[in-house]
Structure formats: C-alpha cells, structure tokens
Amino acid sequence: MKPSERRKARRLATQAIYQWQITQDNVADIAQQFALEQDTKGVDMEYFRDLLYGVSVHTKELDGIYSPFLSRPIADLDMVDKAVLRLASYELTRREDVPYRVVINEAIELAKAFAAEESHRFVNGVLDKVIKQLKK
Template structure:
C-alpha cells in the first residue's frame, strides 16, 4: 500500500524508518564508540535502501551524540536505576526520545513516545517497551507540560 506524505511534507513511514536506523546507530555507538560521521556513513546505505528520512536520521544521531550527557542527566530523574544500568536497546530508545522531546518541539510528544515504544518492541527485550513507556510518560509530563496537559483535557 502506497502512503503519501502529510500536508507539511513529513512522511511518517520514512520518519519511523529513520528512528529504527537511529536506534541501531545509537546502539552501535553505545557498544563500540565512534563519531557521528562514521555512524551515519555505516548506516547510510541501509537508509537509502529502506527509503528512510535520511535528514531526520542524521539529526537524531548527531543530536543524541552531541547532547548525550544532558539527555542522560535529564532522564536520570525518571529512572529507577542509573542510565548505565538500563538495557542497551532501551537506553538508545530513551536517548532518542529524550532528544526529540527536548530538542524537537515540532514532533508531538505522543508520536515520540509511540515511536520509542514501537522500536523497543521491535529490537528490545520482551517487556522493555513498558519500561520505556513509563519513563517517557513521566518525562513528557514534565518536559512538555503544556502539551501534555492539553492532550489530557481533549
């Protein structure tokens, strides 16, 4: 089934693919290190093959790497353990979602949370998505309080 971009030009399917590749790139960085350029190059071929939103993928990877200390500190108040103790896949999903919640106000918080849950279900442990959901619900209520509260009223 063919899909069409929204009126604002954003293609949600391509964005989802970009987030999945972003999760894989952040996971690889967490395990092996490296810089944004090498990670992007490593996954660029798969990005093109999968017809993902390459610009968004690059923004996620560069943003998480640039801000990972800030993101980890911001997330730490919502975790029941240290960031380092969080499963690698869940940690990558949480870092990407935290980046989007804090640095991409153009993306609705519900989209951020749903995408993080979906990617964690796909790549993470059996119940990892429930942990990610709980952490991000609390984070969104704090970081995007106005948006969060207005969505609860409707």
C-alpha cells in the same frame, strides 16, 4: 515528509545510536556506514542524521532528562533501552515539530522491535514521567 519515512529514520537511528554506544566509534563514520550498508529506501536520511548527531552531541543533557525516573542507575540500563530513551528525549526537547504522543508511541514501537520483552512498558513509564516534567 511522510510519517513512514521518519519512522524508518528512527529505526535506523536507534540502531546507529546503539552501535555508537557500544563501540564509541566516530559518529560521522557510523552515519556513513549506515548510509552505505543499510537499506535506506524510504528513509528520511536528513532526520536520521539529525537524530544520530543530536543524541551524540547532547548525551549528558538527554541522560539528565530521563535518569531521575529510572529505577536503577543509568549504567545498569540495557543499551537498547538507553538508545531508545536518548532518542525519544532528544525528540521531546529538540524537535518541537513532533507531537509528544508520536514520540512516545514511536519509542514504544522501537522498544518492542529491538529491546527485551517488557522493555516497552519500562520505556513508556519513563517517558510518561518525562512528559509530565517537561510540561511543568
């Protein structure tokens, strides 16, 4: 598995998670829609599905991992930031095959690509605290 294929899977998953958060549509329908309508060349689609389904199934648990480190209520979070934090929290707790440094770096890159201008700093700060908590 090439790192670029997982990177592309994370990008696609972030978009799919965002759509799921906004629409609350069935996750299987969103996964199918993305598989049919998005450019999936070079995307690890198995990893994409794992991230999308994993985040949707474990949302409450994932929110509980990063929410203690937020400076505002989770309901006030930007939806893109929330999607990135949920995806990263999932990888940190459920994908032990991915080093935490990779997870944080990828989350920062996703925030830079999709979120507001300073979101990557916010995401980095929250995930640094999550890592410290998980290592205890």
